[in-house]
Amino acid sequence: MATAIDTKSENGVPVEKPDLSTVSLNDLIIGRKLQSPLYDEHGVLLLAAGATITQEIKQAIRNRGDMRVCISQHDALHVTLQPQLTCATSNRLVTFDSELTRKIDAIMDAGLLAVKNTGPAVKNDVVFLGRKGYDHDQRTRLIDQHERNGQALGTMMSEALHGNVMDGNVVATMAAEYLKEMTTDTDNVLCSAIDKFQDDDIAGRSLEVALLAMAIGIEMDLDSDNIRNLAMAGLVHDWGMMKVPAEIRNTQHRLNAVEMLEIKKHPIYSLELLQHVSALPPVVSVIAYQVHERFNGTGYPRGRCGTSIHPFARILQVADSFVGMTTPKYYRPPIMRYGAMECLVRQAKERAVDSQVVRALLKIQSLFPIGSYVTLSDGSVAQILRRNQDYYTQPIVARIQDAEGNAVDITAEENVIDLHEAEHLKVEQALPTPGSNEIPLSEDLYQASLAFVV
Numbered sequence: 001m002a003t004a005i006d007t008k009s010e011n012g013v014p015v016e017k018p019d020l021s022t023v024s025l026n027d028l029i030i031g032r033k034l035q036s037p038l039y040d041e042h043g044v045l046l047l048a049a050g051a052t053i054t055q056e057i058k059q060a061i062r063n064r065g066d067m068r069v070c071i072s073q074h075d076a077l078h079v080t081l082q083p084q085l086t087c088a089t090s091n092r093l094v095t096f097d098s099e100l101t102r103k104i105d106a107i108m109d110a111g112l113l114a115v116k117n118t119g120p121a122v123k124n125d126v127v128f129l130g131r132k133g134y135d136h137d138q139r140t141r142l143i144d145q146h147e148r149n150g151q152a153l154g155t156m157m158s159e160a161l162h163g164n165v166m167d168g169n170v171v172a173t174m175a176a177e178y179l180k181e182m183t184t185d186t187d188n189v190l191c192s193a194i195d196k197f198q199d200d201d202i203a204g205r206s207l208e209v210a211l212l213a214m215a216i217g218i219e220m221d222l223d224s225d226n227i228r229n230l231a232m233a234g235l236v237h238d239w240g241m242m243k244v245p246a247e248i249r250n251t252q253h254r255l256n257a258v259e260m261l262e263i264k265k266h267p268i269y270s271l272e273l274l275q276h277v278s279a280l281p282p283v284v285s286v287i288a289y290q291v292h293e294r295f296n297g298t299g300y301p302r303g304r305c306g307t308s309i310h311p312f313a314r315i316l317q318v319a320d321s322f323v324g325m326t327t328p329k330y331y332r333p334p335i336m337r338y339g340a341m342e343c344l345v346r347q348a349k350e351r352a353v354d355s356q357v358v359r360a361l362l363k364i365q366s367l368f369p370i371g372s373y374v375t376l377s378d379g380s381v382a383q384i385l386r387r388n389q390d391y392y393t394q395p396i397v398a399r400i401q402d403a404e405g406n407a408v409d410i411t412a413e414e415n416v417i418d419l420h421e422a423e424h425l426k427v428e429q430a431l432p433t434p435g436s437n438e439i440p441l442s443e444d445l446y447q448a449s450l451a452f453v454v
Contacts, residue, residue, distance in 0.1 A: 019105070021076040022297025022305050025067050028053045032079035036072035040064070041296050041351050043307030053079060068351075070297055070305045100271060104289055105302065115311050117223040125183045126218060128389060131396055131416045134188045142181060142192040146207065149174050153203035157239050160276040168232075168280035175231035178211060179224060186215050187370055187386045194371045195436070197327070202241050205323060210234025212319040212361075213312075219360040220315070230312045232280065233287035237316060240269025253331050255453045263452070264300040267292055287312045291320055296351045298450070314354040318344060318361055321353070325454060332439070335454075337369040338430035339441030343449050352450060363387060366395035373431040378424075379403030381431065385416065393427070394419035 022041065030053050038047040046061060046069065061069065071079070152174075156166045181189050193211050197204030213234045217227050241249060244266050248259045255263065267289050274285045290304065290313035297305030299317070309317075325340040335343070341362070348358040366387045368374050373383050374397065382397035399415040402408055408415050419425055432438035439445075448454040 019073055019302055020070040020297060020305055020308060021073050021303055022068050022070050023076055023080050025058060025061055025069055027080040028058060028069070029079055030055055030058070034071070034075055034079060036075055038075070039070040039306065040066045041068055041070060041306050043070070043305065068296060070308075100275070101268060101289075101301075104271065104286055115222075115226060117221075118225060119223040121221040122179070122183065122218045122224055122227055123221055126186060127183075129185060129187070129386065131386075131413075131418055133385070133398075133411060133416070134191065135185065138181065138185060138188055139192055142189060143196070145177065145181075146193060146196055146204075150197065150201070150204040150207055153207065153235060154201075156277070157203060157242055157273075160239065160273040161242050163276060166277045168277045171232045171235045171277075172228065172279070174235060175210075175214075175228040178214060178231060179227055182214055182218060186218065186364065190215055190365070191371045195433075202238050205327060206235055206238050209237070209316065209319045209323045212322060213316045215364045216315050216319060216357060216360045217312070219364045220356070226312075229281055229283055229287070230315060233284045233291070233312060234316050234319065236274060236277070236280075236284065237270060237288040237291045237320070238266065239273045239288075240266035240271070242273075243269040250330055254448065260451075260453065264292075267301050283310075283312075286310055287316065289313075291316045292452070293317065294352050295354050298352065300452075315357050315360075318353050318357045321347075321449070322361070325449065328437075333437040334439070335445060336430060336432050336438045336440055337372040338367070338374075339439070339445075341365065341367055341369055342441050343446055343454075346446060347449070350450075362392040363390060366392045368393075368395055368427055368430055370395075371433075373400075373433060374427045375429045375431060377426045377428050380408075381405075382417070383410075388418065388420055391420040395427075 020039065033052045034047060034049055036049050037045055038051070040046055040061075046066075047057065051057070152170060156170060159166050178189065189211060193208045197208055210231045211234075214227055214231050217230045222230065241263075244262050248255070248262050251259060271285055271289045274280060274288065287310050289301075290310050293299035293302065293304045293309045293313060294317070295306060295309065295314065297303050299309075321344060322340050325335040325343060326337050328334045344353060344358050344361065345367075347353045348355040364387055366384060368384050370384050370387065373381060375381055376397070376399070380399050380403050381401040382399045384395050385398045386396040388395050396416070396418050398410045399408055399417060400410050410416075417425060419427065432440075445454055
């Protein structure tokens, strides 16, 4: 019987973990015995199976700064005050146990998918371009790629839906082409995809998510093989949405509980559809299956938490959230890009998302994301041109208006500004994109984001 907090786990990932639920530490009943191990939200083992909850143990966990813990579904029903599982575990009501999902879950439970680089980090090949503008030829090439690849993905989704076998090398080629463009100019790639796709364009939106995830992965020092796998998972992760009724996907109102249950089935649908794609690395299906899990266990379809979620799924979860918030819905305008970043920073503080991933997102987008608009402290208006390495509150901007509202030459050297070097200037206010009807992040929208209904 465990009498102290055990902070060690094999290879950093607990082995043979059951399906986990996230509960409040305060809900644990003193004197109750655990049937399965208890973990923190990062997947670190705290108590072994057979341990009895004591006041001393609860205080020791509290002293570590943990107010929520991960336990098995069985224990959630028997060692807490809750007769039913909380929101973190009620998500499992939508899961379908099949041989396929059981295999995926077993792989993750065994911790067999640790991420390792087999080659040099792609980041080593990325050049910091400073105040240099975007290359027009690359931008034209990228826009053509987006259109061509969006159509190809749409065709693949439709064919898979009808049970036809599709060639996975198609998405592998897309990933490789975009990786090459990323090493040339990541900022140009990210900016080129802004506002190119509608919310009901599942393929296009998946493409934008994949691009953002690739940039995050590069910042997190992944090698080319890992970046390509991450990209492929992003390109296919939402295919299951095609099996969700259109009236729910395109609802004119915020999703209710019944509609949300239908949405929560789509990762399993995606997993099934991907069985019709040949030559797809097995890890891609695992990642796609877990994209909508949450770091604190409140996600779906399995309510996993911490390191029991594949690292690439944690990256894609952040990218998917950012793109989802900044895309217009039938029931709301797009959220300002700054607002989406603000939301994710808040979620990271609450451990809803992986803070390391959000930190990487800040570095590749800045707090005021690429393509968004701001007012500067001298009263002028500028557009965010590039991230500025680690100075995520001081991006590189292109001034578009002077303080009197007059248009200026954005290509003139004096109007392309490195805010880290310009000590007399700083961002004063984030602005909505002209003509976009963007809205700021409100407390209501933030709370909705935690419930996946933003």
